[in-house]
Amino acid sequence: xxxxxxxxxxxxxxxxxxxxxxxxxxxxxxxxxxxxxxxxxxxxxxxxxxxxxxxxxxxxxxxxxxxxxxxxxxxxxxxxxxxxxxxxxxxxxxxxxxxxxxxxxxxxxxxxxxxxxxxxxxxxxxxxxxxxxxxxxxxxxxxxxxxxxxxxxxxxxxxxxxxxxxxxxxxxxxxxxxxxxxxxxxxxxxxxxxxxxxxxxxxxxxxxxxxxxxxxxxxxxxxxxxxxxxxxxxxxxxxxxxxxxxxxxxxxxxxxxxxxxxxxxxxxxxxxxxxxxxxxxxxxxxxxxxxxxxxxxxxxxxxxxxxxxxxxxxxxxxx
Numbered sequence: 647x648x649x650x651x652x653x654x655x656x657x658x659x660x661x662x663x664x665x666x667x668x669x670x671x672x673x674x675x676x677x678x679x680x681x682x683x684x685x686x687x688x689x690x691x692x693x694x695x696x697x698x699x700x701x702x703x704x705x706x707x708x709x710x711x712x713x714x715x716x717x718x719x720x721x722x723x724x725x726x727x728x729x730x731x732x733x734x735x736x737x738x739x740x741x742x743x744x745x746x747x748x749x750x751x752x753x754x755x756x757x758x759x760x761x762x763x764x765x766x767x768x769x770x771x772x773x774x775x776x777x778x779x780x781x782x783x784x785x786x787x788x789x790x791x792x793x794x795x796x797x798x799x800x801x802x803x804x805x806x807x808x809x810x811x812x813x814x815x816x817x818x819x820x821x822x823x824x825x826x827x828x829x830x831x832x833x834x835x836x837x838x839x840x841x842x843x844x845x846x847x848x849x850x851x852x853x854x855x856x857x858x859x860x861x862x863x864x865x866x867x868x869x870x871x872x873x874x875x876x877x878x879x880x881x882x883x884x885x886x887x888x889x890x891x892x893x894x895x896x897x898x899x900x901x902x903x904x905x906x907x908x909x910x911x912x913x914x915x916x917x918x919x920x921x922x923x924x925x926x927x928x929x930x931x932x933x934x935x936x937x938x939x940x941x942x943x944x945x946x947x948x949x950x951x952x953x954x955x956x957x958x959x960x961x962x963x964x965x
Contacts, residue, residue, distance in 0.1 A: 718748070721737065746786070851905060
């Protein structure tokens with residue numbers, strides 16, 4: 647894998663000059679000195695079995711816009727092979743964009759992957775995806791953007807797909823919450839991947855809001871594939887205790903409750919963007935409850951205009 651000069655310098659600063667202590671800390675990237683800015687969102691273009699041409703069209707659309715960065719979800723469809731060759735091919739497509747590109751993993755990239763014997767190899771494929779797409783501390787694309795990855799913390803070295811960066815007065819971050827009920831599996835035995843990632847995500851979300859409060863930022867934007875239903879009314883404790891044992895487990899419940907609790911203590915805006923399916927003909931719009939907003943992109947391409955301090959801080963421009 648190629649190693650960009652900027653990545654080599656950052657790695658040297660973090661792990662060579664800083665020694666073991668530096669490897670235990672998630673690096674805080676410098677805030678880019680801009681306030682009003684625009685970013686792009688490429689939904690899951692491979693959802694529903696769409697071809698690579700859909701991604702090519704989305705990238706062509708993005709190249710025309712003056713965007714500070716682009717967040718793309720998923721690199722393959724469910725029916726496509728889970729091979730290193732396909733991962734690297736799609737990585738190279740995204741790496742050619744003249745914008746910083748941050749990739750959010752999709753369930754179709756790893757969770758459904760099986761070997762020749764039909765056995766799930768989701769954990770192995772997720773780890774390989776991490777090596778191929780998230781090994782470096784900077785974003786993909788030809789324009790540099792340094793990211794702080796959760797993997798810089800020794801306790802969570804596997805979770806390189808979780809990353810954050812700061813632009814102006816806003817902290818942006820990815821959280822691995824896949825669309826298949828957060829990869830919660832109801833089979834007997836320990837649900838190890840889900841349980842371990844839930845612990846990592848809990849630590850990650852706490853750190854993100856701590857950073858935003860410490861730096862007195864006015865906004866936090868979280869990107870995931872799965873819709874955590876952040877605006878959902880939570881049932882009371884008695885209602886939760888009285889639920890039937892047959893009620894399916896909500897794989898997003900822990901993340902949702904934590905984000906809501908953290909948002910209540912944060913004075914700025916909190917926006918969640920995911921790629922849950924959107925009905926045809928329905929224009930995407932941000933729904934708000936107090937300081938928490940949510941929008942689903944589906945497979946669409948959108949531009950978001952950001953004006954910190956304005957009454958409407960985030961505005962959507964579908965492309």
